[in-house]
Amino acid sequence: MSLSILHEKRSKHQWLGQAVVAVWVDQGGSTQRSSARWDMGSLALSPDPIWKEVTGEFEKQKGKWVKQKCCGPYGHCSPDRGWVEHLETLDSSGAKQMQWLKLSPLVGQLSCFALHSDRAVALLAKHSWDTMCCGDHQNSQLLDGHRALMVLWVVLLCTLVSSLLGGLYVLGVFRRQRPNEPPLDKGTIPWLGYLLEFRKDSSEFLKRMQSKHGNVFTVLIGGYYFTFVMDPFCFGTIVKESRSKLDFRTSATQLVMQVFGYKPTEATHSVVHAASTKHLMGDGLTVLTQATMESFRKLLLFNLSSGEKRVWQEENLFHYCYSIIFRAGYLALYGSEPPGRAGNKERAEEQDRLHSNQLFQEFRKYDRLFPHLAFALLPPKDKREAERLKRHFWNMLSVKKVWQKDSISGWISDQEQLLAENGVPEYMRDRFMFMLLWASQGNTGPTAFWLLFYLLKHPEALKAVRDEVDKVMRESGQEVKAGSPPVTVTRDMLNQTPLLDSALEETLRLVAAPMLVRAVLEDTALRTSSGTEFTLRRGDRVALFPHISVQMNPEIHEEPHKFKYDRFVNPDGTRKEFYRNGKKLKFVSMPWGAGVSTCPGRFFATAEMKLFVFLMLSHFDLELVNEEEETPAIDSSRWGFGTMQPVRDIRFRYRPRF
Numbered sequence: 001m002s003l004s005i006l007h008e009k010r011s012k013h014q015w016l017g018q019a020v021v022a023v024w025v026d027q028g029g030s031t032q033r034s035s036a037r038w039d040m041g042s043l044a045l046s047p048d049p050i051w052k053e054v055t056g057e058f059e060k061q062k063g064k065w066v067k068q069k070c071c072g073p074y075g076h077c078s079p080d081r082g083w084v085e086h087l088e089t090l091d092s093s094g095a096k097q098m099q100w101l102k103l104s105p106l107v108g109q110l111s112c113f114a115l116h117s118d119r120a121v122a123l124l125a126k127h128s129w130d131t132m133c134c135g136d137h138q139n140s141q142l143l144d145g146h147r148a149l150m151v152l153w154v155v156l157l158c159t160l161v162s163s164l165l166g167g168l169y170v171l172g173v174f175r176r177q178r179p180n181e182p183p184l185d186k187g188t189i190p191w192l193g194y195l196l197e198f199r200k201d202s203s204e205f206l207k208r209m210q211s212k213h214g215n216v217f218t219v220l221i222g223g224y225y226f227t228f229v230m231d232p233f234c235f236g237t238i239v240k241e242s243r244s245k246l247d248f249r250t251s252a253t254q255l256v257m258q259v260f261g262y263k264p265t266e267a268t269h270s271v272v273h274a275a276s277t278k279h280l281m282g283d284g285l286t287v288l289t290q291a292t293m294e295s296f297r298k299l300l301l302f303n304l305s306s307g308e309k310r311v312w313q314e315e316n317l318f319h320y321c322y323s324i325i326f327r328a329g330y331l332a333l334y335g336s337e338p339p340g341r342a343g344n345k346e347r348a349e350e351q352d353r354l355h356s357n358q359l360f361q362e363f364r365k366y367d368r369l370f371p372h373l374a375f376a377l378l379p380p381k382d383k384r385e386a387e388r389l390k391r392h393f394w395n396m397l398s399v400k401k402v403w404q405k406d407s408i409s410g411w412i413s414d415q416e417q418l419l420a421e422n423g424v425p426e427y428m429r430d431r432f433m434f435m436l437l438w439a440s441q442g443n444t445g446p447t448a449f450w451l452l453f454y455l456l457k458h459p460e461a462l463k464a465v466r467d468e469v470d471k472v473m474r475e476s477g478q479e480v481k482a483g484s485p486p487v488t489v490t491r492d493m494l495n496q497t498p499l500l501d502s503a504l505e506e507t508l509r510l511v512a513a514p515m516l517v518r519a520v521l522e523d524t525a526l527r528t529s530s531g532t533e534f535t536l537r538r539g540d541r542v543a544l545f546p547h548i549s550v551q552m553n554p555e556i557h558e559e560p561h562k563f564k565y566d567r568f569v570n571p572d573g574t575r576k577e578f579y580r581n582g583k584k585l586k587f588v589s590m591p592w593g594a595g596v597s598t599c600p601g602r603f604f605a606t607a608e609m610k611l612f613v614f615l616m617l618s619h620f621d622l623e624l625v626n627e628e629e630e631t632p633a634i635d636s637s638r639w640g641f642g643t644m645q646p647v648r649d650i651r652f653r654y655r656p657r658f
């Protein structure tokens with residue numbers, strides 16, 4: 001046989017680039033080694049016909065195949081590259097004729113050792129040469145194609161590796177505590193970390209972490225690293241830190257989007273604050289207090305002067321307080337039915353009572369879903385219900401409907417107009433209206449419930465506050481009597497009730513539990529009261545939970561679990577100051593948050609809740625149905641979202657006082 005191909009052409013050998021076919025050729029009785037490098041890509045395209053043809057030669061020689069898997073002697077064979085088929089042929093006398101090693105690594109390389117069969121060697125070598133022939137234009141095109149294929153493989157592999165690394169990073173596998181950083185606790189579940197425990201009862205979880213790690217610690221919760229700071233002396237630094245370092249909006253935006261479908265714009269925060277400063281404080285608040293008084297008259301006092309007998313009525317206290325305050329606040333802020341449209345004033349008022357009650361029923365449904373919705377942990381059925389309710393509120397509070405109302409508050413109308421001027425589309429402004437409803441009505445009702453409940457549970461407190469209310473009423477020259485004209489409680493009158501103020505502040509200390517969260521935009525240093533310096537890491541969140549760290553802290557408040565109506569007031573009516581280790585504390589209760597995110601509605605909320613209690617105490621006898629009633633447990637799924645709610649309602653009764 002002639003083997004004119006015994007000319008070696010070298011080409012670059014790479015692990016994934018080319019396969020090497022080494023051929024030992026029997027020439028004139030002596031075995032010579034010839035090698036051809038076989039582009040792996042071409043083999044990958046057509047290995048089988050070649051292999052078939054070569055192996056077919058053996059069959060013609062009536063050889064017998066012996067197959068086994070092994071790692072052959074071939075230099076490129078290694079177990080991680082693939083496996084080797086070891087093929088032997090035996091001639092009719094049983095002598096070993098040939099040995100073939102087929103390398104079959106990941107991509108199908110082929111290589112052969114042909115020991116004794118000239119024909120097969122020739123064939124194989126020919127194939128290797130034909131495929132390899134580099135001067136050939138067609139082949140060079142083929143090689144380009146193969147190179148492109150290789151590049152694709154490499155890109156795919158790199159993508160795979162980087163996604164794998166990215167995934168591990170997201171799961172928190174590489175996160176380590178750096179020098180100066182707070183203790184790090186990632187929990188046992190990758191990425192989720194402590195989410196489930198945190199969700200179940202944030203307060204218990206944080207108490208446990210505090211006793212394990214101290215006052216500052218970082219925990220992994222649902223993919224975010226939260227550094228909780230429980231040292232009240234650090235609060236000032238955190239809430240006053242510039243927005244370029246600790247930003248309130250990042251997580252607030254996520255929540256508002258998730259829960260209300262509203263996407264805040266740059267202008268939103270300043271619009272809310274401008275309108276709140278104008279209408280929820282100062283002179284604006286005097287106007288709004290009057291409007292709220294008018295709503296309470298519609299809802300609470302409307303049938304008092306009808307000469308009704310003094311019969312007891314029984315109700316669920318939580319539901320009662322929440323319903324009345326929600327509806328009064330809603331009517332005062334979003335306006336009421338125009339008498340012209342309803343026919344007359346009485347009908348318009350009846351319409352307001354009906355409509356606000358329907359809205360409250362739907363609001364409560366949403367309110368119950370709220371904590372799970374905020375964590376995006378609603379089961380599908382509840383998710384659908386939340387979606388339905390959202391749309392219901394977007395529609396009921398739509399800009400178009402709101403503008404049809406009478407006496408809309410300046411707080412609502414100004415924000416609506418300012419957002420429109422800032423280019424926020426109408427459908428987003430509808431959603432914004434819903435967000436404002438929740439912000440303004442989600443906490444006042446539950447807080448008023450707790451305040452009335454604590455007063456009813458503590459007769460000495462009820463008497464002290466009622467005496468104060470009666471005194472203010474007398475001094476205003478008004479009288480609450482059967483048949484007398486309806487009273488008007490003004491903002492001035494509400495400013496003369498230090499005991500009621502203290503009782504409200506004490507209630508908020510016990511039941512208001514917001515979580516203040518900031519995104520760390522730059523590494524930020526934090527010095528604790530003990531002098532330790534920590535670094536808050538960029539990309540993390542820093543969080544305060546004042547309910548544990550200040551409001552229920554026995555070093556700040558004696559017997560913190562007890563309701564003491566006069567805890568916040570000195571005998572002369574001034575506000576008490578609080579100290580820890582001899583150092584005056586600025587933050588002793590933080591129901592309204594702090595810093596840039598302080599509740600802009602706090603003065604109005606205070607006025608509204610006080611007005612409600614003022615009217616209840618001045619107009620009604622009140623008592624718990626069960627005098628021995630235990631304080632209900634709180635619903636631990638709501639920690640972090642404002643005022644806590646009870647797990648069950650409380651029966652109470654009321655009747656007109658005179």
Ligand code: HEM
Pocket residue numbers: 252269272280436439440441443444447512514515516517591592593594596597598599600601602604605642643
């Ligand atoms: C007991 C009643 C209330 C409590 C305990 C309360 C508490 C809070 C807290 C803690 C925040 C800040 C949340 C944070 O830092 O992330 C907040 C924000 C807010 N509150 Fe209140 N609030 C109450 C009533 C009201 C009322 C009556 C209004 C309006 C009429 C109102 C309007 C708002 C608004 C608009 C925000 C968002 C502010 C912003 O985006 O910067 N709140 N509230």
